[in-house]
Amino acid sequence: MSNSAEAGGSPARSLRDRFPLAALIIERCLLSLVLLFAVSVLIFAGVEALPGDFATTYLGQSATPQAIANITAELGLDRPVTTRYFDWLGGVLQGDFGTSWASRNSVSEQVGNRLGNSLFLAGFAAIIAVPLAIGLGMLSVHFRDRMPDKIINVISLAAISLPEFFIGYLLILYFAVNFGIATFPATVYQGMGFFERIQTIALPTATLVLVVLAHMMRMTRAAILSVMSSAYMETAELKGLSSWRAIVKHAAPNALAPIINVVALNLAYLVVGVVVVEVVFVYPGMGQYMVDAVTVRDMPVVQACGLIFAAVYILLNMLADILAIIANPRLRHPR
Amino acid sequence: MPDTNLLSVRDLKIEATSYPPGEAPKRITIVDGVSFDLKKGKVLGLIGESGAGKSTIGLSALAYGRGGAEITGGEVKLDGTDILKLGKGGIRKLRGARICYVAQSAAAAFNPAHRLGDQVIEATVRHGLMSKAEAHKRALYLFQVLGLPNPETFGDRFPHQVSGGQLQRAMTAMALCSHPDLIIFDEPTTALDVTTQIDVLAAIKHAIEETDTAALYITHDLAVVAQISDDIMVLRHGKTVEYGSVQQIIEAPTEDYTRALVNVRQEIRHEAPDQTKALLRVDNVSAEYSNGFKVLHGVSLHLCKGQTLAIVGESGSGKSTLARVITGLLPPSEGKITFDGKPLTPSLKARPKDDLRRIQLIYQMADTAMNPRQTVRDIIGRPLTFYDGLRGAAKTARVKELLDQIEMGNGFIDRYPAELSGGQKQRVAIARALAAKPELILCDEPTSALDPLVAEGILKLLMKLQEEQKLSYVFITHDIAIVRAIADSVAVMHRGKLVRFGPKSQALSPPFDDYTDLLLKSVPEMELGWLEKVLATRRMESAGN
Known part of the structure; x- marks a missing residue:
């Protein structure tokens, strides 16, 4: 916000002053997006850090090193973490959460x-x-x-x-x-x-x-x-x-x-x-x-x-914040 | 009907339970044996200091006890019916219909979540006195009578969208809406600037005359009540001191207490002749808030050692901001401030400790400026430790010495702020400022929240300390009478600009600039018919233009 104020000078500020409600709501929405992105990183990292792996669990008794390597290659787990993350994120943005490893169906x-x-x-x-x-x-x-x-x-x-x-x-x-x-x-x-x-x-x-x-x-x-x-x-x-x-x-x-x-x-x-x-x-x-x-x-x-x-x-909390902002007559009806 | 009185109060007794910290609860009597009569269309002024029980008496006419106050004796008769015996449902039918209330702070008394118009007509409609459309029409008429801007659309606004003076008038409209027989005005102009107060007073007076409503008018300002009442009752400690016509009370008071109220605030200090050697010099100072809003425009003034500079202006004039700039709480955007010949560091954080020590502050609300969980010893002792490193017995001795200087005994040393009266709290705040051995004290409306006689005591104390310790004061106030009483030099501020500055004798004598003229003329005088006179002059002037 401060950047745009400096770059745009007074017009940016006056916009904010004129539509305080809209400005607050937009700010809150952007914040939610950033938060959601951060959470996606955390989830991916957390899952990555979990002990145990799918191949071993899935194969059970028949887990030979060769079989494990096959499955790992099949699922693309031998690629670097960042590549896999952005692949996943790209899919998610298009509504595709990938394929379930266990049932081989679309998640x-x-x-x-x-x-x-x-x-x-x-x-x-x-x-x-x-x-x-x-x-x-x-x-x-x-x-x-x-x-x-x-x-x-x-x-x-x-x-x-x-x-x-x-x-x-x-x-x-x-x-x-x-x-x-x-x-x-x-x-x-x-x-x-x-x-x-x-x-x-x-x-x-x-x-x-x-x-x-x-x-x-x-x-x-x-x-x-x-x-x-x-x-x-x-x-x-x-x-x-x-x-x-x-x-x-x-x-x-x-x-x-x-x-x-x-x-x-x-x-x-x-x-x-x-x-x-x-x-x-x-x-x-x-x-x-x-x-x-x-x-x-x-x-x-x-x-x-x-x-x-x-x-x-995040969505529900964002809605709550926005509703609380709208419920304030001082913001809804500026002087 | 033999009884022509609209309201007749007999032997009213009101009690409450108080819970002093650390002691057993006890019953206290707030109002004791008060009686009065009010005829239709007349106005009775109730006057006294805070704690005199005047608001409590006013609310008893609505059979309401605020904060645990209970009406325990006597009768309150409205048209011959004792309303104290009506019961909950009966009294609810009267409130907002036949008896209405105008609170001191309309800003707090209006619900921030609803439009003004809806709140103004709510009681009238709910009591089934008018249809919604009729009530809106009535509200529009009242907005016009009360001189509100754009009466057609005024009701669509929310409380935060209009000024304090307009809110106070809207509250009067709310009270008048149901055609009540009686209105209780509880200090309706106390929170307003003098220039606004006069408009609201005139509007209230006009509306009362127009609608033939009776009123109880509660205030601590005798000059105000003299303009609006037919009778006056002077109260103290819940008892009647004097009760008579306006004329008798103002012109021939019989009780000493009333005389003291009439004569309050004569000149305490004569202006110092030499006003050239400046201790504090403010040069072309401007300041703005972080959002870029400019609050001070090129202010220049000075204050000499051992003297008092009074800064007057309405709320929003920038007078408190100037004090904040001098203390360094808000660094100036332009200009410089010189103290004792040396420039002051603009920002508080970068200031040497000794400069901090030499300039101290006293606030309007002593309440909020003290930690409620600290005793007087801790409050006064803190600057002693901070600046002088005093501890233990040396610190206690110095605290006691300071308590002596502010004319409070050693007995107060272990009390908490909640156990002190308003005046005592302000005295402790003064002692805390003195503890630093300052040369300059900035006093930000230190007496405006106090009753006249208590305020007078504080002013006299400040003047005594000035004599003894060669202190200099910057005294911020909106009260011209205080300026006359204590100042050496005067600065008048209006919308962030300095409109007038000079020795008191020059600044408060003609020829005036427009704003100072308006300000001086708006101060109520203890004189019957003053309001009419001022309004007549105004009408003539506007007709002349």
Whole structure:
């Protein structure tokens, strides 16, 4: 930024001054791109540094030096690291994540299917969890330090304190085994109808909702409480507004930035952090796919999963930052 | 109806629980046995220092206790109904409808996330008094009455997009919107510059007359309340000192305390005759922020040893920036500063320690300039260790000596800032500056956050220290009365430029430049009808043009 300001002189600065919102957003997007590039280097280097190699694992007992050398040459592993990195990166930029070493299928195709499943589960959990968490957060501010507030807090804290696989098994035990009102395993397949799909993923969704609820709810509560002592909240009270309206209309809009950030973190968690839940419910998502790939050292798949997880994480955080910027009236409406 | 009073307050008692650090909580009485009446369309001024309970009384008319204050006795009758007995729902129907509130800082009292227009009409619409369209029409009318610029589009703006004076008027519009019977004005002009204050005062007065609303007007400035009230109640420590008509209070006060308020700020110091030997010389200094915004334009002035230079101007005039440039916090982009015959290093970081020692600062907010977790001993002791290497008993002895100089006893040495009053905090800040044995002290509005009588005490202390230790002061203020009271020379600043500089007797006497003239004429005087007089002169002048 400073370079362009020096080179362009005052016009560059005045552009920035005139469109502070656009400038901030563009800056944030560029930063995300740089970050993503750095992550791709890290992932490649990390995978490269892993002990053990694919050929040995794949051949098992029949791993003669000759066979290993054949496979290494076949996969192009004898080329220098940098060449392989840029080959890989070039492919990724065109949407080609290479070929799986284990199954000899296109990684992109397999990932596409799995990613769709993961996003569906995460999205469905988010649609329930986010409004519920924010609503409960506002309710608990409304009833602060009274019974409903305490009940909401205790339940959500209990949910976050239990490991997610434990919650998962509890739900399976009661709802699938004892009461028989939910299905297990939650394995979805292509060609399944929408409602059937939703029914199938009810239990993993419930598990995820319980896991992310407390974090978002408590941040909403804290963020709103911190603006409750502002002078404009007193104004709202002295205008004769009801406490609920004051919270929803006057406090919440000013507490948006921290709430948006914690929601984004939890959405990211829903996509990339659900390995355990996927395994428990035998759900064919990205997490399980990556775990399988790591056990056989199927590096193209591991790299693809790592990069996609990183991209989701960076994208959601970038969106959160941009939304938080837009939520600030000072930036949205410059003087 | 036999009772013609709109508001009638009897034996009001308000208590709160205070939590002094390290002690058990205790009940304190904030307001004790206050009674008054207010007729429809009349204005009652409540005046007193902070802690006098005036805001608390004002809020009791809304049955509201701020920060844990509780109304524990007496009655507050609106049209004969005791509003303290109404219950939550009943009082909610009154607030924002029949009784409205104008806060001291409109900048904080408006929600930054919503447009002004929506906030102005919100209460009126929510209480079902008008439809949205009617309320918008009413708001437009009020924006016009209150003299806001572009009234048609003013409501579309966000709070950060308009000035402080405009916000204060918008808040008045918000209060007037529902056709209330009573408005509580809680120091509505205190945070404004004098030149802005006069406009807001005139707008409020005009609006009150136009709408026949009754008002409680809370302020610590007797000259302001004299312009707007019918009656005045003087309060101190939560009790009524004197209650009477404006005329009686201003012209024939019966209580000593009221007399002290009326007579505050006479000249303390006579101007020094010789103003040629400069200790500090600022030559053609300009400064800009890192984003290239120019805040000072070629300022030149000087200050002689043992004298006081007062720098006056509104907020944004660059007067505090000039102090920052002198201290080196903001190095000048052009020009130079000479101190005691030698040029000062522009940047603070490169300055020799002895130069740092010789120039000290006192801030407007003593609160924020002190570490709340340090005791008075640590606060005053730090420069002693830093500059003189004092430790242990020698340091304690010197701290005690300094506490004596600022007229506070040794008993304060182990207190925390939170246990001191506003005036005491400012005294400790002065002691901290003195600890370095400075020659020049830059005082950045050190009294503007204090009550008049407390401020007077601080000014007298500063003058005494000046006599004893031959100190020189650069005194930044927006208060002309202080300038008259203590300055030897005066610099008037406006939008980063120096518009006037010279010995006090010359600078504050005609012929004036336009800006100084406006500034001097805007200072409220303790005189009935002063506001009308100034406004009439203004109208004549604009008609003449």
